[in-house]
Amino acid sequence: MYDNETSFKKLMRETQQGDSVSYRELMLSLSGFLKNYLRRRIFEKNDIEEVIQEVLLALHKSKHTYDLEKPFMGWFMSVVEYKITDYIRAKQKQNAHLGLESIAEVFQAAQIDSDLKLDIETALQNLSHKEKAVITELKIKGYSVSEVASSLNLSEANVKVIAHRAYNQLKKQLGELS
Amino acid sequence: MKTEDMIESLSLDLKPTNVIKFSFFDIAKVLLAGMLSLIAAVAILGFRVDLSEQLLTARFIVESVWLLVLALVSIYSALRLSVPDLDNRKFYKWPVFAFSIVGLSTAYSFMSYSNPFLYLGHGFVCVYEILLIGVFPASVLFYFIRRAAALKRDIVGALVLMAGAALGWLGTQLTCADSTPLHHLFWHFLPFIFLSLTGIYISNKILRKI
Numbered sequence: 001m002y003d004n005e006t007s008f009k010k011l012m013r014e015t016q017q018g019d020s021v022s023y024r025e026l027m028l029s030l031s032g033f034l035k036n037y038l039r040r041r042i043f044e045k046n047d048i049e050e051v052i053q054e055v056l057l058a059l060h061k062s063k064h065t066y067d068l069e070k071p072f073m074g075w076f077m078s079v080v081e082y083k084i085t086d087y088i089r090a091k092q093k094q095n096a097h098l099g100l101e102s103i104a105e106v107f108q109a110a111q112i113d114s115d116l117k118l119d120i121e122t123a124l125q126n127l128s129h130k131e132k133a134v135i136t137e138l139k140i141k142g143y144s145v146s147e148v149a150s151s152l153n154l155s156e157a158n159v160k161v162i163a164h165r166a167y168n169q170l171k172k173q174l175g176e177l178s
Numbered sequence: 179m180k181t182e183d184m185i186e187s188l189s190l191d192l193k194p195t196n197v198i199k200f201s202f203f204d205i206a207k208v209l210l211a212g213m214l215s216l217i218a219a220v221a222i223l224g225f226r227v228d229l230s231e232q233l234l235t236a237r238f239i240v241e242s243v244w245l246l247v248l249a250l251v252s253i254y255s256a257l258r259l260s261v262p263d264l265d266n267r268k269f270y271k272w273p274v275f276a277f278s279i280v281g282l283s284t285a286y287s288f289m290s291y292s293n294p295f296l297y298l299g300h301g302f303v304c305v306y307e308i309l310l311i312g313v314f315p316a317s318v319l320f321y322f323i324r325r326a327a328a329l330k331r332d333i334v335g336a337l338v339l340m341a342g343a344a345l346g347w348l349g350t351q352l353t354c355a356d357s358t359p360l361h362h363l364f365w366h367f368l369p370f371i372f373l374s375l376t377g378i379y380i381s382n383k384i385l386r387k388i
Contacts, residue, residue: 015192016194016195016197017194018192018193018194018195019192020189020190020192023188023189023192024185024186024189027185027188027189028182028185031181031185049181052181053181053184056181056184056185056188057184057188058327058388060188061327061388062262062326062327062388063195064195064196064197064198064327065197065198065260065261065262065326065327066197067197067199067261068197070263074263074264074265075262075263075264077264078262078263078264078266078329079262079329079388081264082262082329
């Protein structure tokens, strides 16, 4: 049982009557609820906002199907689950597509830049353990400074300093190698 | 666009909504459409010559009753599934159960017949009839469901056409005098399956995605 069931139901009743203030309040409360709920279901944080908007848009389009005699959350969560499934399917399709593209890109890049790649790998081997970890997380895996800081248990300022030092070293080594 | 901005713009075009609530009257309307199609089909093709004898046989009665049950259950489930609800899962099971009984009855007719694979017969008329009777009630049902918000559109579409096809098959019980199992399988059962599966394809075009 959800705590907000009664208040959501009341707001939904007023929404169906055309009260835009209640509607705004309902949508904002639900977006707050969704933010917490989707954090556990969707791992790509950048996509959470997109899914929230999709759910709220679906709610807007289907609000005439909610029967006030039934639990609001049962109705709402079925829309949420439907949109999550939709998102996962779209993501799988996109990943499959990107997967093929990136394989092709890797092969192409491998043919053109194989020498340069070997140079980068050699240069990375010469970095300290910490520097290598920061560069890998930041530039290869694409995490943000704050994410790298929390995963490596460092301060953000420290991550920036280590990254700066590592870039300079890489630049120097690559210059020597080429 | 930020979520807050989206909510703001959506709230600007908010109007009072008429809540959709399906009732048994809606099922009755779809059945009435099926009945009208059935009358039209019988008017064109005429009753089967042995209808008075068939009305007394258990097989005919059981098959006809189950086809009607299958049509009713499919209509009811399609209407219920067109409205979002987490408790909707049970509405998938009923049509599957009713369909299994019809399938088993078709399989049983092969076992009870002495030489079931002997005669196929011509049955294009039966296929036309299933289509003729089934399309109108299915269209009426699609019209109702289009106003709602079906989440599993493919399943709902299959149920809509299954209901129409079941009513169509029921119609052939009254007009087609060929009771051989192979004819039933080929010209009644398979068109019924084909029509039901077509619902999966056309539902994405007819029912709007929310």
